């Protein structure tokens with residue numbers, strides 16, 4: 605099969621097309637004939653040599669795919685060869701065939717294109733587990749999603765607006781504000797021209813926001829604390845502007861806030877399966893008419909390098925995909 609290899613990992617890495625043996629599914633795994641793979645920032649970090657795959661994961665890039673099931677390993681129930689699926693992977697998606705743990709596989713929802721579905725798993729798993737499991741977002745509570753037109757943000761806004769929450773978001777341009785509002789954001793804040801702390805205070809009558817999903821870090825650590833409502837929960841999935849900051853924790857104490865941060869990739873399969881089951885029950889029924897993956901751009905597999913360069917510019921709205929055909 606065709607697969608992408610990283611030649612010379614590091615700052616000036618190069619992605620090249622190579623040949624690999626087709627993987628064979630083990631116990632509890634399915635082999636997916638890949639239609640498309642979703643790009644993630646983690647792929648860029650891995651290619652730069654800064655995010656090694658967890659033990660046992662494929663060294664091939666690619667944390668999510670869509671496609672059809674080509675073969676089943678032993679002890680897999682509920683799936684059949686030929687099923688149209690999308691799946692979260694620990695690696696291996698930039699290839700014609702990829703292995704997935706059956707507990708990380710979801711059906712392609714009715715009304716969602718097979719290729720576009722490659723953009724669902726990483727964003728859906730990440731948004732759900734951080735906002736609901738860790739952030740404990742309760743009915744009628746408000747949510748602030750930073751990076752609202754990112755791959756993660758563009759799906760998170762749709763899911764939680766679709767579930768009836770008032771969702772605020774920050775983005776880096778007026779064009780992105782318009783896109784975020786179309787996705788269901790009650791208020792989109794251009795962080796280059798507006799202070800998000802003042803904006804969410806204004807929107808909530810001075811109370812602040814109940815749950816914040818942050819991928820920015822840096823000075824957002826303090827500003828999130830300032831923007832949070834009493835009892836608020838702030839969950840970081842990345843610290844793009846830096847891990848080290850000086851913070852005044854007095855409001856954390858006074859407002860009884862919770863600060864948390866999580867990663868998804870290294871979690872054990874049963875934890876991922878529990879998230880998959882929650883998505884199937886609560887989010888998948890909204891897919892199609894109410895929620896669609898936002899596809900910024902599709903590239904052919906042999907254009908993986910260009911796809912990475914496009915992602916690194918951060919101007920995109922939604923997910924970037926690699927098509928196998």
Ligand SMILES: NC(=O)c1ccc[n+]([C@@H]2O[C@H](COP(=O)([O-])OP(=O)(O)OC[C@H]3O[C@@H](n4cnc5c(N)ncnc54)[C@H](OP(=O)(O)O)[C@@H]3O)[C@@H](O)[C@H]2O)c1
Nearest residue numbers: 644645730751754755756775776819841842866867868918
């Ligand atoms: N912890 C986990 O388990 C986990 C899982 C998946 C992803 N992640 C992380 O989550 C982040 C998003 O992933 P992705 O795949 O969705 O990436 P992506 O599509 O490349 O999005 C990155 C976003 O960050 C935004 N951004 C940068 N600085 C910002 C700022 N100051 N304020 C608001 N937004 C800002 C950019 O938006 P603007 O251009 O509008 O600034 C861009 O939309 C990445 O850092 C990724 O590594 C973590």
